[in-house]
Amino acid sequence: MSSREGILGAIRRGLKRGPLPADQRAMLDGRLATHPRHLIPARSRVPRAEQIALFVRNVEKEFGTIERVPDAASVPAAVADYLAAQNLEPRFVMAPHPELTELPWSERPMLAFETRRARADDAVSVQHAWAAVAETGTLLFPSDPTRPTTLNLLPETEIAVIRASAIVGAYEEAWDRLRAERAGAEPSGGFMPRNIMFVTGPSRSADIEQTLELGAHGPRRLHVVLVEDEPAARTILSEIADPRPEAAREPVARPGEIANPAD
Amino acid sequence: MVALTSPDFKRRAARALADPQLQKALKRGGSGFHSKRAQAVAALPEFERLREIGRDIKNHALAHLDHYLETFERNVIANGGQVHWCRDAEEARATVLRICREADARTVTKGKSMISEEIGINEHLERNGITPVETDLGEYILQLVDEPPSHIIAPAFHLNREDWEKRFRAAHTDLPKDRVFNERRDIMAEARAKLRQRFLAADVGITGANFLIAETGTSVIVTNEGNGDLTQTLPRVHIALASIEKVVPTLEDCTSLLRLLARSATGQDFSVYTTFSTGVRRAGDLDGPEAYHVVLIDNGRSNMVGTEFGEMLRCIRCAACMNHCPVYGVTGGHAYGWVYPGPMGSVLTPSLVGVDKAGHLPNASTFCGRCESVCPVKIPLPKMMRHWREREFERHLTPSTIRNGLGVWAFFAKRPSLYRAASRLGMGALALLGRGRGRFRSLPLAGGWTRGRDLPAPEPGGTFMARYAAQQRHR
Numbered sequence: 143m144s145s146r147e148g149i150l151g152a153i154r155r156g157l158k159r160g161p162l163p164a165d166q167r168a169m170l171d172g173r174l175a176t177h178p179r180h181l182i183p184a185r186s187r188v189p190r191a192e193q194i195a196l197f198v199r200n201v202e203k204e205f206g207t208i209e210r211v212p213d214a215a216s217v218p219a220a221v222a223d224y225l226a227a228q229n230l231e232p233r234f235v236m237a238p239h240p241e242l243t244e245l246p247w248s249e250r251p252m253l254a255f256e257t258r259r260a261r262a263d264d265a266v267s268v269q270h271a272w273a274a275v276a277e278t279g280t281l282l283f284p285s286d287p288t289r290p291t292t293l294n295l296l297p298e299t300e301i302a303v304i305r306a307s308a309i310v311g312a313y314e315e316a317w318d319r320l321r322a323e324r325a326g327a328e329p330s331g332g333f334m335p336r337n338i339m340f341v342t343g344p345s346r347s348a349d350i351e352q353t354l355e356l357g358a359h360g361p362r363r364l365h366v367v368l369v370e371d372e373p374a375a376r377t378i379l380s381e382i383a384d385p386r387p388e389a390a391r392e393p394v395a396r397p398g399e400i401a402n403p404a405d
Numbered sequence: 406m407v408a409l410t411s412p413d414f415k416r417r418a419a420r421a422l423a424d425p426q427l428q429k430a431l432k433r434g435g436s437g438f439h440s441k442r443a444q445a446v447a448a449l450p451e452f453e454r455l456r457e458i459g460r461d462i463k464n465h466a467l468a469h470l471d472h473y474l475e476t477f478e479r480n481v482i483a484n485g486g487q488v489h490w491c492r493d494a495e496e497a498r499a500t501v502l503r504i505c506r507e508a509d510a511r512t513v514t515k516g517k518s519m520i521s522e523e524i525g526i527n528e529h530l531e532r533n534g535i536t537p538v539e540t541d542l543g544e545y546i547l548q549l550v551d552e553p554p555s556h557i558i559a560p561a562f563h564l565n566r567e568d569w570e571k572r573f574r575a576a577h578t579d580l581p582k583d584r585v586f587n588e589r590r591d592i593m594a595e596a597r598a599k600l601r602q603r604f605l606a607a608d609v610g611i612t613g614a615n616f617l618i619a620e621t622g623t624s625v626i627v628t629n630e631g632n633g634d635l636t637q638t639l640p641r642v643h644i645a646l647a648s649i650e651k652v653v654p655t656l657e658d659c660t661s662l663l664r665l666l667a668r669s670a671t672g673q674d675f676s677v678y679t680t681f682s683t684g685v686r687r688a689g690d691l692d693g694p695e696a697y698h699v700v701l702i703d704n705g706r707s708n709m710v711g712t713e714f715g716e717m718l719r720c721i722r723c724a725a726c727m728n729h730c731p732v733y734g735v736t737g738g739h740a741y742g743w744v745y746p747g748p749m750g751s752v753l754t755p756s757l758v759g760v761d762k763a764g765h766l767p768n769a770s771t772f773c774g775r776c777e778s779v780c781p782v783k784i785p786l787p788k789m790m791r792h793w794r795e796r797e798f799e800r801h802l803t804p805s806t807i808r809n810g811l812g813v814w815a816f817f818a819k820r821p822s823l824y825r826a827a828s829r830l831g832m833g834a835l836a837l838l839g840r841g842r843g844r845f846r847s848l849p850l851a852g853g854w855t856r857g858r859d860l861p862a863p864e865p866g867g868t869f870m871a872r873y874a875a876q877q878r879h880r
């Protein structure tokens with residue numbers, strides 16, 4: 143008997159039954175096909191302007207930084223200014239995504255960049271965020287030829303460009319969008335890219351004396367450039383009530399403070 | 406495999422209590438865990454409801470485990486990956502070694518994985534000429550000092566800053582001897598630089614999996630450092646090690662459990678990196694592994710299905726139970742003597758290695774119930790520890806002093822009038838002896854009790870039964 147049969151057999155003995163009959167299997171496959179949602183916290187089910195504000199506030203809570211620009215054409219200037227303010231050289235590796243490559247980079251001739259995967263000596267990356275989740279300030283990066291995974295990992299500084307219209311409230315909404323956009327995109331007939339990273343703030347660890355430090359193995363800085371491509375995004379942040387309960391507004395610990403460890 | 410020293414719990418716990426360095430570390434970490442989790446829970450009003458949902462999702466997955474494992478396998482293969490079913494640790498070790506050899510691997514990087522500790526993969530690879538490199542900061546230093554983790558999410562919980570400095574100086578001999586570590590950040594920067602070289606050189610990356618998703622054939626890892634992602638992205642071959650109970654049906658099921666995991670573990674709303682890996686590098690992709698293997702490991706779990714310990718398979722390894730355990734809080738993780746410490750270890754270890762070897766771990770409990778009250782998937786840990794105590798007793802594994810004592814007690818307990826007479830006698834004697842002080846610092850024959858705590862002397866007024874009868878008469 144193969145190990146596969148042995149394991150499945152032992153599970154079935156424990157469950158006191160044989161292989162599932164066809165009608166039950168069909169029922170379970172139905173559940174897989176409809177993939178029902180469970181409870182979605184009220185936190186993100188708020189009007190659009192509040193949803194976008196929630197995303198911004200959560201990015202900052204998790205030690206990301208964020209700059210809002212009125213349109214895509216303003217992105218090169220925002221990138222140049224950020225690098226200058228951080229005292230970083232004006233060079234970077236960029237995702238070969240059309241929404242990035244088509245930007246008016248030539249207006250900032252000081253900036254030097256290559257579009258490719260990241261290498262170990264790249265200090266800065268400019269990456270395209272496919273979506274973001276307001277619930278926790280999380281950026282989503284599905285891998286594909288225009289969005290290499292290494293850009294999220296190797297450089298010390300990652301700059302992520304996201305359109306406001308790509309912000310959703312809860313993770314479940316992102317899954318629905320992924321299913322709709324990529325149905326049948328894969329050789330398997332499925333929709334999952336090889337890899338999809340959910341990124342919430344810069345890399346960190348509290349393995350040394352349970353004390354939080356940023357920049358463990360991944361980026362030490364995560365800077366978000368938010369393109370206000372929908373009217374709700376242009377609302378002034380200070381005029382929007384914070385939908386989060388008091389306890390949700392503070393980070394769990396700041397760098398240098400005792401935090402819970404991290405694996 | 407990690408040497409099993411669980412039978413030695415009592416002696417190791419005593420040693421832990423007498424270790425000032427360890428006590429310092431435990432104190433530092435312990436209180437942080439409580440307040441951070443409490444803050445995260447307070448920030449999500451739906452948390453209690455989510456715990457019930459988490460429990461139900463896992464119960465559903467376990468009740469149809471065979472079906473979801475087969476579905477998972479089908480979808481991994483459809484995306485160009487492979488699934489290897491392994492009944493025990495030995496088969497899993499052999500499988501990983503075979504994959505590494507087929508890839509001509511010389512070095513292997515590793516993300517943090519408890520199942521890899523359970524099957525003892527590092528020693529096996531080393532013995533066969535392949536160098537495994539732990540990349541989680543905490544695991545990295547433990548590998549340097551050759552110690553097992555003492556906590557399932559904070560492996561180097563027990564070490565202090567001086568330990569890190571000393572061991573880095575001893576290990577990184579190519580760096581200038583007079584370099585200074587002013588801050589923790591300097592230690593971290595040195596590890597980052599050292600491990601970068603390892604990531605780039607590795608032929609195979611081995612990670613664990615927090616979840617497997619049947620719907621899509623996906624493995625999920627959750628980290629804060631990013632080491633797991635570098636491990637599964639840079640090498641040519643990615644191996645995900647996962648025990649069979651990690652499978653859940655859909656992305657939505659996984660998402661609900663993820664809302665519980667980070668909050669229960671570190672008090673974060675979400676960990677920094679939650680990554681879903683599905684199959685191999687696609688046409689046109691600029692990075693990612695060319696081979697994707699999932700090593701599905703049973704190692705005793707299928708025997709737990711349908712037993713009184715089956716609910717333990719819901720565990721998502723968040724560590725909340727040990728973080729809130731008064732026993733773990735003073736002994737630390739090493740005293741438990743195997744891979745899994747704290748309340749979840751006390752239940753899981755006897756299931757996996759046998760009650761004869763670890764059956765007394767469930768005795769290391771005050772039955773305060775805190776572990777169950779914080780468990781994100783509502784595992785009744787105290788009840789299961791009681792089951793183990795019963796089994797241990799049935800199988801005559803309890804030490805003879807306890808058995809004899811309980812035997813004597815049982816003799817009297819079955820004869821109520823004799824019991825009352827005897828306890829009247831005993832209490833009268835104790836009350837006389839303890840009069841005025843209210844407690845005993847030591848008592849003949851009860852040294853085991855009084856060494857660690859005082860025994861309260863009985864109040865005057867007789868036994869409970871005598872007082873109860875007197876009160877009834879007054880009504």
Ligand code: SF4
Nearest residue numbers: 720721723724726780
């Ligand atoms: S038993 Fe519960 S609390 Fe303990 S690690 Fe597992 S899921 Fe977390």
